[in-house]
Amino acid sequence: MSSLKIIVTGGAGFIGSSLCEHLIEKGHTVLAYDSLFRGNESNLSGLTGHERFHFMQGDVRDIERLDEAIEHLGGIDLIYHLAAVNGTKWFHEAAHSVIDVNINGTLRTLELAMAHDARYVLASSPEAFGEALQQPIKDGNEMTFTDPSLHQRHSYGASKYLDEIACQHAARDGLDVRIVRPFNAYGPRLLGDEYGQVVAMFFQAILSQEPIQLHNGGLQTRSFTWIRDVVDGFLLAGLEDEGRQGESLKGRAFNIGSTEEVTIQELQERIFSIVEKDPAWDKDLPTVEVVDGYHGDAARRLPDCSEAEKLFTWRATTWLDQGLQQMWSALR
Ligand SMILES: NC(=O)c1ccc[n+]([C@@H]2O[C@H](COP(=O)([O-])OP(=O)(O)OC[C@H]3O[C@@H](n4cnc5c(N)ncnc54)[C@H](O)[C@@H]3O)[C@@H](O)[C@H]2O)c1
Numbered sequence: 001m002s003s004l005k006i007i008v009t010g011g012a013g014f015i016g017s018s019l020c021e022h023l024i025e026k027g028h029t030v031l032a033y034d035s036l037f038r039g040n041e042s043n044l045s046g047l048t049g050h051e052r053f054h055f056m057q058g059d060v061r062d063i064e065r066l067d068e069a070i071e072h073l074g075g076i077d078l079i080y081h082l083a084a085v086n087g088t089k090w091f092h093e094a095a096h097s098v099i100d101v102n103i104n105g106t107l108r109t110l111e112l113a114m115a116h117d118a119r120y121v122l123a124s125s126p127e128a129f130g131e132a133l134q135q136p137i138k139d140g141n142e143m144t145f146t147d148p149s150l151h152q153r154h155s156y157g158a159s160k161y162l163d164e165i166a167c168q169h170a171a172r173d174g175l176d177v178r179i180v181r182p183f184n185a186y187g188p189r190l191l192g193d194e195y196g197q198v199v200a201m202f203f204q205a206i207l208s209q210e211p212i213q214l215h216n217g218g219l220q221t222r223s224f225t226w227i228r229d230v231v232d233g234f235l236l237a238g239l240e241d242e243g244r245q246g247e248s249l250k251g252r253a254f255n256i257g258s259t260e261e262v263t264i265q266e267l268q269e270r271i272f273s274i275v276e277k278d279p280a281w282d283k284d285l286p287t288v289e290v291v292d293g294y295h296g297d298a299a300r301r302l303p304d305c306s307e308a309e310k311l312f313t314w315r316a317t318t319w320l321d322q323g324l325q326q327m328w329s330a331l332r
Contacts, residue, residue, distance in 0.1 A: 003027050003029060003052075004028045004029070004077040004078050004239075005028070005029050005031075005074065005076050005077050005078075006023055006028050006029065006030050006079070006080065006238075007031050007033055007066075007069060007070070007073065007076060007078075007079050007080070008023070008031070008032050008033065009033045009034070009060050009079070009081050009082055009083035009105070009109060010034055010039065010060075010081075010082030010083035010123070011030075011032025011033055011039070011044070011082070012034035012036060012039030012041055012043050012044055013039035013043070013083075013086070014039075014043070014189050015082060015123070015182065015185055015230060015234070016034070016082045017039070017189060018189070018227050018230075018231045019080060019082070019231050019235070020032050020044060020047060020053065022231050022235055023235070024047060024053055026239070029073065030053055030054070031054040031055070031056060031069055031072065032044060032047075032055045033056050033058055033060070033069050033083070034055075034057065034058075035057065035059045036057055037085070038085070038087060038195070041055065054072060056069050060081075060083040060104075060105035060108065060109060061100070061101065061104045061105055061108055062108075063108050063111075063112070066108065066112055067112075070112070070116065075116070076116045077118055077119065078120075078121070078239075079109055079112065079113050079118050079119070079120050079121070080121045080123070081105070081106060081109045081110075081121065081123060082123040083101070084098075084101060084102045084105065084123065084156075084159075085097055085098045085101045085102060085156070087191065087196060088156075088197070088294050089194060090156075090195060091153045091154070091156040091294075092151050092295050092296075095155035098155040098156050098159060099155050099158075102156065103163065103166075106122065106162075106163040106166055107166060110166055113170070113175055114170060114175055119178075119238065120170070120175060120177045120178070121177075121180060121234065121238040122163055122164070122167050122177065122180070124160045124163060124164050124179050124181045124253065125157065125160045125181055125182070126181050126301050126303065127154075127156055127157030127298075128160040128161040128181065129144075129157070130143050130144045130145040130146070130157050130158070130161070131144045131146065131296070132298050132301060135300050135302045136302040136304040137181075137255060137301065137302060137303055137304060138255065138303075138306070138307075139253055143161055145157065150295070153294060153295045154296060164179055167251070171250050171251035176249075176250050177250065177251060178249050178250075178251075178253075178254070179237075179251075179252070179253035179254065180237045180256055181254065181255050181256060181257075181303075182230045182233070182234075182256050182257065183222075183223045183224075183225050183255065183258065183301060183303045184197070184198075184199075184222045184225060184257070185224075185225050185226075185230040186200070186224050186226065186227065186323060186327065187226060187227030187327060188227075188326075188327055190227075190327075192204030192205075198222075198264060198267065199224060199267065199271075199324070200327075201213075202267070202268055203328065203331050205286050206271070206285065206286060207331065207332065209283060209284070210286060211286050212268060212287070212288045213290075214265060214289065215264065215291060215292070215294065216292065216293035216297060218264040218265030218268065218290070219264070219265065219299075220263065220264055220293075220298065221261045221262060221263050221264075221299070221301070222261070222262065222300075223257045223302055223303055224262070224267070225257045225316055226258070226316065226318035226326075229318055230256055233254060233312075233314055234256070237254050237308075237312075240311075240312060243310070243311035244310075244311055244312065244313060247311055249311065252311070254305075254307050254308040254312075254314075256303075256305065256308060256314070256316075257301075257303030257316065258303075258316040258318075258320070260319060260320050261300070261302050262320060270321060270324060271324055274321070274324050274325055275328060278328065
């Protein structure tokens with residue numbers, strides 16, 4: 001495959017920074033574009049000074065700045081659009097910004113891809129299915145959302161839903177668009193602060209000796225997916241010209257997730273068991289508090305990954321215990 005010119009929006013974030021590293025490793029020229037709202041340039045420190053890597057700080061809604069980014073790259077073959085307001089605590093708290101960034105950012109970058117005839121990959125989410133009453137989550141399931149007067153958590157999921165509509169519309173107009181839905185990615189750079197995500201928050205609580213909070217009794221299940229597996233899904237979805245048997249990838253959506261389903265309580269127990277076995281860790285484990293959870297938290301989020309399996313032979317390869325062990329080793 002020839003060397004491509006690629007922009008990764010949200011490139012300083014958790015998934016974006018790993019994606020940039022692997023794209024560089026594959027010989028492409030990459031520009032990470034990020035407002036640093038939640039991402040951090042330190043996530044990209046391994047790429048600093050690399051001749052094929054560029055970083056530009058900018059807002060994904062700012063079309064002039066995006067034009068500058070493309071000029072800096074000297075053209076564009078592929079846009080990976082990952083920039084979004086992510087982090088569950090924001091969704092209800094800052095619904096206006098979530099809607100603004102997630103929808104307008106997608107519209108602007110889609111317009112850019114169309115203007116340059118570049119391939120486009122959207123980072124969507126299983127939350128595009130809203131309450132996700134049908135499991136496993138797969139194309140064709142209903143996407144259903146709660147009455148917005150009750151809570152505004154679905155600012156995120158509904159924005160991803162509209163992003164997917166905009167992508168399918170662009171595909172209908174001829175753009176080579178692909179959609180990736182990662183399922184609860186985790187790994188060492190995941191944010192563990194109060195606006196972070198659950199795996200990192202649990203590790204963070206252990207490291208800072210603060211109580212662990214289990215939302216809604218911890219009975220909701222998730223399918224945690226190791227960062228390398230998630231990035232492999234993004235690489236395949238963006239870099240392959242067609243499916244394994246020559247299928248067109250235009251307008252296809254790929255669930256990228258582990259099928260190892262655990263409750264949040266089980267996640268906490270598995271993390272405790274890894275830390276307990278660590279001879280180098282002699283501190284007490286934190287207490288566990290059961291608290292009210294976030295509004296609209298889905299009871300399950302189980303992926304059907306048959307599309308990625310069929311078209312790319314992709315499947316998650318890292319068991320949860322292996323990933324948690326690697327994450328603990330990297331963090332402590
Ligand atoms: N992590 C997951 O498990 C998961 C699951 C489903 C979907 N996703 C999607 O994948 C993408 C990447 O997620 P992540 O986990 O790396 O989150 P992240 O928050 O680490 O990355 C998102 C990046 O977007 C940047 N950003 C936010 N607003 C911006 C703006 N206005 N202009 C430019 N940049 C802006 C942030 O600074 C951040 O670096 C997001 O679109 C997210 O919705 C992630």
